[in-house]
Every structure is written in C-alpha cells, then in structure tokens.
Amino acid sequence: MIIIVDALNKDRFGDLLDEMFKLRARVFGDRLGWEVEITNGREIDQFDRLDPAYVIGLDDEGHVVSCVRALQTTGPHMLSDVFQVLLDGEPPLRSATLWESTRFCVDTQRLCRDGNTMKAVSMATCELMIGSLEYARRSGISDIITVIDPVVNRVLKRSDNAPYDYVGSTKQMGKVPAMAALLDCTEERINRVRAFAGITHDVFANEDTVRDLLDARQLAFAAQLGESSEWMAAILSGSEEALPPVLPEDIQDYCRAQIETAQTEEEHAAALRLVAVLVRERVHPAMHRLVFQS
Amino acid sequence: MNVDLIDLGNESRNAGSFVSFLDQICARFELDHAAYAGTNPVASAVHGYVNYPDAWKHHYAENGLHRIDPTLLVASRSIAPVDWSRLDHTEGFEKTFRDARDFGITNRGLTIPVRGPYGDIGMLSVTRDCSVTEWEKLSRQILPDLQSVAVHVHDTVMRSDVLSRALRYPALSTREREILQWIAAGKSQQDVGDILGISHRTVEVHLRSGREKLYALTTPQAVGRAIMLGLIYPL
Incomplete structure (x- = not known):
C-alpha cells in the first residue's frame, strides 16, 4: 500500500519519515555507495528541507519498504542545483506540469526475508511506480523527470515502464553512474505497469488506516516489552x-x-x-x- | 495549451491587468472566483490580486484572515494542488470560511502552489459553488492547464521589478532552442520529432518547458518572444 507524506501531513507520520530516511541510508549509503550524507543512520539532504512530497510504500505491518521523493521543476530541485553535470552544462527543463523524482529505492532486504523471493521486490517496486504516476497524474502533472542509476533504469524497462527518453547523458557520480530519464504520466503507462504486475486494486491506503496500523504496532511492541x-x-x-x-x-x-x-x-x-x-x-x-x- | 487567455507577458503590468486575467481564468475554466498571492524575496515584495466581491475583500482584510487562512498558509507548503477538502479539519479553515457563506463565497476550491527559483512562492486559488461530484469532475479536468496558468501568473508577477526581471532572463537549452527554431520555420511538432530523431513526447515536453521559460502561454507567442530576445533566428 502507498501513502503520500508531504508538509501537510508529516506531523502525523513523522515515524514513517524517520524509517524512510533510515532505509535511504541503508540503500544509498551502504548498498549503492552513493556520496550521500548520513547522520545518525539517516540519509537527509538539503532537498528534504524544501517540503517535498514522498511517495512511500508500506508492507502489511506498516513498515516502509519503498520510497521516492518528488519536487516541482519550477523551483529548486536536484537537476537545477546539484545534478547539472548530468545535463552536459545545459539548463534544466522547467515546467508547471513536470515534476522531478529522486531517491527511488526499495528495501530488498526486508522484502526478501522469511523465504520471500524477488517476486515480492518486483511487486513493491511496481506498486511504488503506480503510486507515483497516479499521484502525479491526479495533481495535473503530465511528465516526470527522474534521476536514476542504470540498475533502476533496467528495472523500469523490465516492468514495462521504460523511459520514453533521456535528457543529457549518463555520468559517473562518485562510485555509480546516474542519468535523467523522462516518464509520461499517461493512463496508458499506468495501465501497462498495472498489467505487468497484475495489480488491479487501488494502491493508496487511507491515512487513518495507516495511522491506526502504526499505533497498533507500537502498542504490541510496548506490550512485548512490558x-x-x-x-x-x-x-x-x-x-x-x-x-x-x-x-x-x-x-x-x-x-x-x-x-x-x-x-x-x-x-x-x-x-x-x-x-x-x-x-x-x-x-x-x-x-x-x-x-x-x- | 489551447487557450483564449491574453498572455500576460505582453501586458503593461498593473494590478488591473492581473485582476482582469483572473476574470479570464474564471470564464475560461468555469470558475466563480480566483485569487493570486505571492512573495518575492528578491524585491522583498508581497503581491495579491483577487476578483472576490469587495464586501468579502474588506471583511477578509479587516479581520486579518490572511494570518489564519490555511488555503494560503498551509497550501503553500505542498508541491501538489491542494483541494480545500484536505484543509477543512484545520482551525483556521473553520474561522476563515464561517463568515464566507454570508458573503456568497463557497468553501469548495483548490489552491495551486508554485515554487520559483529564488525562494519565491505563489498561490493561485480558485473556487466554484457546486456539488462535490461536479467539483471533482471539473477540477480533474482543468488541473493540467490550471497548473500552467498558475506558473504563468506567478512568473509574470515576480518579474514586475527590474532586478527580478534581469534574474529571470530565459535560460533555454540547446534542445529547446532548436525545437523552437524548427517550429519558427513552419514545421509541425511531428516533423520536428522526425527531423531531430526524437519522440513526439520529447518534443512536447521541451516545447512546454521552452514556452514557460519564455513566459508564453502559446507556441506562437513563445516563438515571437524567442526571436525578439535573439534566442532563435527569424525566418
């Protein structure tokens, strides 16, 4: 299930954001070796202070299993401020109906526990892609420019969600290459990913349901320790x-x-x-x- | 965008022209009222234009509602348009809209937040008194165009002082320039895609970005302005 956390509801979901920053530290810092700043086991950068919107995937227990961050391209965003090198010195695209998505990641560790296979990873990935595309679409956004590495690029292609084009060129950013890819938020694309994953249900969870789930988990945790x-x-x-x-x-x-x-x-x-x-x-x-x- | 709105970039910029632009937005998108509010840190200026009835404007100002109105204060921190139904549990919303009904102002509306490159923030709010179903249908339908219009109003207002205008000189990429150049030469978007060996969608996304960087609502306006600024050649 997917939940959107932004400046308007983050006071209710601080615990989810914290778990998400820890996931990002594990994925981008430990696993991928990106040059990201990690403090207290959490990866947080300057763009997280600009009130972005996060699309967050949760498992049945309410644990964060995937996430991605969205910013408007009309204001400060990664391609305009820190990833210009990917654009070969060209100014970035700037449009009211174009969002930038960054820090796309999935918790393969958690999803592969308990004998689960890569199938679970694929489902979580597709659910996150559907959630992001649908959230953008219903916000009146027509396209997304996403900063990814070649691995995620392959994942997108394999999920029938291939970028329709790229801007600039693939560049080495620290230990890993990165690229800027374009995705449209059309119903056709959303339907393709849904068909690939066999997901027909509404991927978005109700905010109150998620809060209840998190509260119940915390209570159970406290009781166990009692x-x-x-x-x-x-x-x-x-x-x-x-x-x-x-x-x-x-x-x-x-x-x-x-x-x-x-x-x-x-x-x-x-x-x-x-x-x-x-x-x-x-x-x-x-x-x-x-x-x-x- | 297929719009019959007068492009603000050509207007002599004064409060009257902004308010009449809001009127046009309402007429074009079947809305009751529209309001724009924006802050420009470069010029240390706050701008506000509304086409609400005078009685409501006075009431709003006299009671200092701008200090509690969540459609301004809260919505500005979102990246997505904020339907006011998402704000109606907040204390400020109740206070702001309690009296609104007496003035014939509905609490059915949405705010489009705009973020600019220099810490500038703008908000275009629109309302329409109608049923929930009608509202959901309308807002879904008009959101993409309304997003572009919101950025257009914001950028134009932000350029109303000399310093900001200089800072906001259009920075077009090579791709955006060459697409505009081929359009100026009379090629269709499809042709441009074929000539440059890129997809129709790639042409479209760059053209839209180019248009918005040139503060134009339509492609012909963008071509005209790009020629005027010497970014492409007249043919």
Missing part, C-alpha cells in the same frame, strides 16, 4: 547500583551496547528481548532470595 521494562529502564539509565546484582557487570555492559548500537527496530527489539530472557533466567531465583530475605 514485563522486562523495569529492568530495561534501570539498565538504560545506567543506574546499575539500583539493580539487584543479577546480571554480571560484563553481561550488563554487553546488553547495553547491543541496545545502543541497534540499527533497526528489529535489532532493538531483539536486544531488549535478550535482556528480558537473561533477566528472567537469572533474576527470578535471585528475586526469590530477595523476597525471602525481606
């Missing part, structure tokens, strides 16, 4: 003196490091579960003793 939360709080605050000496100091240090260096929500949850298990196994006997003593 029983060990006291120990967690004590461990995290570093006030080990307050803790009964149940976990050896080095184990406590190890747990704290695991929690602090967790990169994803899963890793974080796993680190907390580990503490819960250790505490249950080792503490309960100790607890009994404490209780007896008092």
